[in-house]
């Protein structure tokens with residue numbers, strides 16, 4: 001008789017600043033058949049019923065941050081809930097970095113005001129308890145703001161042309177407080193920090209640390 005293995009997959013969230021190399025990291029692991037990879041749903045944010053919410057965000061952050069972060073929270077929840085029979089599930093970012101890094105930064109910069117953040121936070125608290133969103137490992141691609149700034153300029157994503165070094169420094173601080181110094185919000189799982197300033201030619205050995213960790217899980 002076939003016994004369906006209904007165990008949840010070992011779930012890893014990949015966190016890091018804009019330009020920290022998350023996509024490159026995911027591409028490295030995409031080749032393994034045991035890994036279900038869910039990239040950040042940027043295309044959904046660019047086309048929500050025909051609206052480019054990502055473009056709106058950068059054109060007028062005060063007007064569109066609530067709309068954008070509200071949709072991000074929905075799309076990240078959908079990723080957390082994707083079922084897979086594969087033993088490992090890798091998510092690019094999460095409902096946690098949405099709340100603890102991006103929304104927190106918008107609050108600190110007074111782009112989102114307290115009443116708006118309260119509504120997003122009530123949704124966040126409800127969703128993470130109602131849906132029992134479990135995470136087993138956080139991979140933190142730790143970078144220097146100056147390094148990611150150069151990468152963002154080189155990548156030249158059309159919506160990000162207004163991105164400043166200061167924005168990346170502030171977002172870096174939010175990640176550092178959450179995942180490295182752990183002086184802000186709680187971490188939903190163990191954090192494995194990788195040096196993601198390394199360029200593509202040498203970062204493979206950093207990935208090895210994560211690969212070894214994952215192989216001990218799946219055996």
Ligand SMILES: Cc1cc2cn([C@H]3C[C@H](O)[C@@H](CO)O3)c(=O)nc2[nH]1
Nearest residue numbers: 018040042072093094097098102160
């Ligand atoms: C969870 C989460 C991801 C995320 C990305 N972004 C922006 C940063 C980048 O310019 C783009 C793709 O990551 O979307 C955001 O403003 N808020 C976010 N929240």
